[in-house]
Amino acid sequence: MYNLPYYKEKDAAVVIDFIRQNPFGILMGVDAEQRPVATQVPFLFEEREGVLYLRGHMMKGNDHHKAFLENSNALVLFTGPHCYVSASWYSNPQQGSTWNYMTVHAKGEFRFLDDSELPGLLNELTAFYEKEDSAASYQHIPQDYISRMVKAISAFEIKVTSMDHVFKLSQGRDKESFDNIVSKLSAGDANEKAIAAEMEKRKEKLFA
Numbered sequence: 646m647y648n649l650p651y652y653k654e655k656d657a658a659v660v661i662d663f664i665r666q667n668p669f670g671i672l673m674g675v676d677a678e679q680r681p682v683a684t685q686v687p688f689l690f691e692e693r694e695g696v697l698y699l700r701g702h703m704m705k706g707n708d709h710h711k712a713f714l715e716n717s718n719a720l721v722l723f724t725g726p727h728c729y730v731s732a733s734w735y736s737n738p739q740q741g742s743t744w745n746y747m748t749v750h751a752k753g754e755f756r757f758l759d760d761s762e763l764p765g766l767l768n769e770l771t772a773f774y775e776k777e778d779s780a781a782s783y784q785h786i787p788q789d790y791i792s793r794m795v796k797a798i799s800a801f802e803i804k805v806t807s808m809d810h811v812f813k814l815s816q817g818r819d820k821e822s823f824d825n826i827v828s829k830l831s832a833g834d835a836n837e838k839a840i841a842a843e844m845e846k847r848k849e850k851l852f853a
Contacts, residue, residue: 649817667723686702686721691802728840730815747810747813747814752806758799760795771786
């Protein structure tokens, strides 16, 4: 991780809002043979007594499920927009090009929840991601389907013990380079436009 001070967001609420806006995280662990495992999971977020908990579910019996039965250490990556930044856009182009991106790394203690807590979590999960009147809301799903489904999955939560982030948005560049990067990215694809918008949010403080 690029732990450089100018790539850090001083407002913790902005970091939390970022993970809420990008909830499809990459969950990583290590199995009993010290082999890494990873999968992508949609997360729910809950704060209890000032501690952040990440909640979700996974299929039973796969490599991930087995790994977390053996080792409770978890790392979750939440990633957002990212894009290439050409050195040709700098006031001095005779240097390396780079990549702008936004990511949060959350480390914590993983535990499986009791089976009795799974229906409630599934209800919360669908309520969070579906509209209230959706035909796919939990209360509209047939009970026989739910009964079959819950046998194959486990609910879990991760107590976040540390969280770090990198919002690499050309903060170390001079104003001319910064403005030119924003201009070039603003004419690009969705990722590039998103990075340009994030850069614009920080411009006033960078060059005050």
